Amino acid sequence: MPDEFTPTILIVDDAPENLAVLSELLQPLYRVRVANSGPKALRIAATLPCPDLILLDVMMPEMDGYQAFEHLRKDPATAYIPVIFVTAMDNTESELRGLEMGALDYIAKPIIPTVLLSRVRTHLELKRARDWLREQNSYLEAEVSNRITESELIQEVSIRALAHLAEIRDPETGNHILRTQHYVQKLAQELRALPRFAEILTDHYIQILARSAPLHDIGKVGIPDCILQKPGPLTPEEWAVMKTHAYLGSEAIETAERDASLKVEFLALAKEIAHWHHEKWDGSGYPDGLKGDAIPVSARVMALADVFDALISRRVYKNPMPLEEVQRILLAGRGQHFDPDMVDMFLAHFDAFCDIHERHRDPEPD
Missing domain, CATH: 1.10.3210.10 (Hypothetical protein af1432)
Structure with missing residues (x-):
């Protein structure tokens, strides 16, 4: 059963039957949220708990998957969420367009459960690794900043101490x-x-x-x-x-x-x-x-x-x-x-x- 540490996956598709199939496949392993349109997906993606991965359909009315992806990347709150395009558009041109935009992967419909679960697991593991590296980099940057500040303070104190030697005399x-x-x-x-x-x-x-x-x-x-x-x-x-x-x-x-x-x-x-x-x-x-x-x-x-x-x-x-x-x-x-x-x-x-x-x-x- 999913718990508070279970990754969250957002499924975006305008077809209810596709949402149902993907949800049934993923819910035993992950926390699943769904959206039936691009605008709704953007609202859900920006609220807690933020998705760890988004499965994004391409062919949707009002706002297609490519447009939704562009909005996700422009928002700092969602820019780093990995996205896999899921679509019936099984052609090289569509796949290249999605990958060139920055999507991590591209899965064609009809879904093969084993393939989907394998891709999802792989990209979640990669996300955990990236998140860990980002946290380590942030920690190291903060540590370096603290050391520099400490070094500059020691420098200033030492300079003042030396200057006061002359002042005392x-x-x-x-x-x-x-x-x-x-x-x-x-x-x-x-x-x-x-x-x-x-x-x-x-x-x-x-x-x-x-x-x-x-x-x-x-x-x-x-x-x-x-x-x-x-x-x-x-x-x-x-x-x-x-x-x-x-x-x-x-x-x-x-x-x-x-x-x-x-x-x-x-x-x-x-x-x-x-x-x-x-x-x-x-x-x-x-x-x-x-x-x-x-x-x-x-x-x-x-x-x-x-x-x-x-x-x-x-x-x-x-x-x-x-x-x-x-x-x-x-x-x-x-x-x-x-x-x-x-x-x-x-x-x-x-x-x-x-x-x-x-x-x-x-x-x-x-």
């Missing part, structure tokens, strides 16, 4: 790494509208860029406290030491790259940012005196974000600058310190960058 920066990360992401998204940046600033690149940004000052862990935490101006000798943090940061990241068994994409951008975010558009920056487009896009974006945050934020040695003064300094750096297009885009969205600063403002000092 230079406590005045506060939420600097968080703010600059958001500045970088926002600026890169806006720059994508410009043809000269459209090719490089893809969604994926911007995602990796924002993830890498917190490591821009990781090299400061190698700067002595007496220089890093000095409240007053640095001497020329001290400033020379301070500038080495760009090289120290890129060297540390490069060492991590060499130790990794596989290429880690974000490390390449993090190394660019750490090494060259103090370069200037006119070539007067450090450590390599790069000029113009020779400076990687990632480092140019970071340079502007870094300077903006330094100007607008409170430091031990200064109060935050008025917004008008910040704008004036950025504009003065256009074509000298910064990429001109980046300054124009930054100032065009200046309020948005100020909003980011407000959302991640440092706590007021006691």
